[in-house]
Amino acid sequence: MRAGAALAGLFPLLGGCSAVVLNPSGDVASQQADLVIIATVLMLLIIVPVMTLTVLFARKYRASNTEAEYEPDWEHSTQLELVIWSAPLLIIIALGAVTWTGTHKLDPYHPIDRLSAGKPVPAGVTPLEVDVVAMDWKWLFIYPQYGVATVNDLAAPVDRPIRFRLTASTVMTDFYIPALAGQIYAMPSMETQLNAVINKPGVYDGFNANYSGDGFNWMKFKFHGLSDAGFDQWIGQARDSGKTLDRMGYLQLDKPSKAVPIMRFGNVAPNLYQLALNNCMKPGTPCVANQMLKNKATAAGVNPESAANATDSAMSAKMAGHGAGAMADSRSDAHTPGPLRGAGLTPPNARPDRDVMAEAAPEPHAPSSL
Numbered sequence: 001m002r003a004g005a006a007l008a009g010l011f012p013l014l015g016g017c018s019a020v021v022l023n024p025s026g027d028v029a030s031q032q033a034d035l036v037i038i039a040t041v042l043m044l045l046i047i048v049p050v051m052t053l054t055v056l057f058a059r060k061y062r063a064s065n066t067e068a069e070y071e072p073d074w075e076h077s078t079q080l081e082l083v084i085w086s087a088p089l090l091i092i093i094a095l096g097a098v099t100w101t102g103t104h105k106l107d108p109y110h111p112i113d114r115l116s117a118g119k120p121v122p123a124g125v126t127p128l129e130v131d132v133v134a135m136d137w138k139w140l141f142i143y144p145q146y147g148v149a150t151v152n153d154l155a156a157p158v159d160r161p162i163r164f165r166l167t168a169s170t171v172m173t174d175f176y177i178p179a180l181a182g183q184i185y186a187m188p189s190m191e192t193q194l195n196a197v198i199n200k201p202g203v204y205d206g207f208n209a210n211y212s213g214d215g216f217n218w219m220k221f222k223f224h225g226l227s228d229a230g231f232d233q234w235i236g237q238a239r240d241s242g243k244t245l246d247r248m249g250y251l252q253l254d255k256p257s258k259a260v261p262i263m264r265f266g267n268v269a270p271n272l273y274q275l276a277l278n279n280c281m282k283p284g285t286p287c288v289a290n291q292m293l294k295n296k297a298t299a300a301g302v303n304p305e306s307a308a309n310a311t312d313s314a315m316s317a318k319m320a321g322h323g324a325g326a327m328a329d330s331r332s333d334a335h336t337p338g339p340l341r342g343a344g345l346t347p348p349n350a351r352p353d354r355d356v357m358a359e360a361a362p363e364p365h366a367p368s369s370l
Helices: 003-012 026-061 078-105 228-239 249-254 272-277 290-298 304-334
Strands: 114-115 128-135 139-142 148-151 153-157 162-168 175-176 184-186 191-194 202-208 220-225 263-265
Touching: 026 078, 026 114, 128 153, 128 175, 128 184, 128 191, 128 272, 139 153, 139 249, 148 153, 153 228, 153 272, 162 175, 162 272, 184 191, 184 202, 220 228, 228 263, 249 272
Parallel strands: 128 162, 153 220
Antiparallel strands: 128 139, 139 148, 148 263, 162 191, 175 184, 175 202, 202 220
């Protein structure tokens, strides 16, 4: 009785909890919540009968119950064996089928094909591109389609697909907005991707779900689901900030710091995310992707310098031929499954307009607005 009363007293306290994982506002997270519920119910089909029968058997066949059946020579029952083995087997098959289909359908690299149940993505809709860089201990969000960037503040229009590209400047972190989609790791000199959509206006919590050092507790941000007009206004606020984020400004921002306030940049240096991804933001630092090409050429018995120059020339010609639309085309190519999918740098066919993969040479910069 006392235990029951204590448990009953906990319910008012739990009333303030928000089960956002099971009641999210994004379609991807909603489908993931369905998977959690279905998997839980399937497992309970075994757990509940087993726990119930454990109690019933213990009570019925207790030493003091002299009326219970006693069959010391009993050793086998075909019917019982069928129940014991077939029920778990069928549940495992069902659980495996649901998990397999759900895992492939909700692949974070796969562009979403619907906004919500029964509502496909309209033809001609351009996903919102967001480049994410996890720093110590803050989040940098770059909007390449709008030429702006923010720190610890993220926004997206309701019912518009979002395509995240993520990397980190130092250690592995975990980008997680429970209301939007599942968590995805961000790692230095590697790129991961996440496709999602937000279906309801609101302000949602985002944070780093992987311990990353002393300032881990401050790696939090707010995600705003806005109307189209509200999002345009939010972009306008960033542009009106008058601040510019260039390479020197990035290096200053990348220094470890805690409890960093929201920052907005109305101008972002070209290819800043590519430089961050390839760990060559500091002038004179070799870019990782270029070094990988040289290592590959060396392993193949080819002069690494000539191989790198030939690749650079071919890419430069390709980008020049595509013109202004090359970057948009290359970004879509980057989401095609490949050998480095989920674990590598942007493939060579996704190079930006300027040759970022070459050695990052010093260049003049305007003073940082940080």
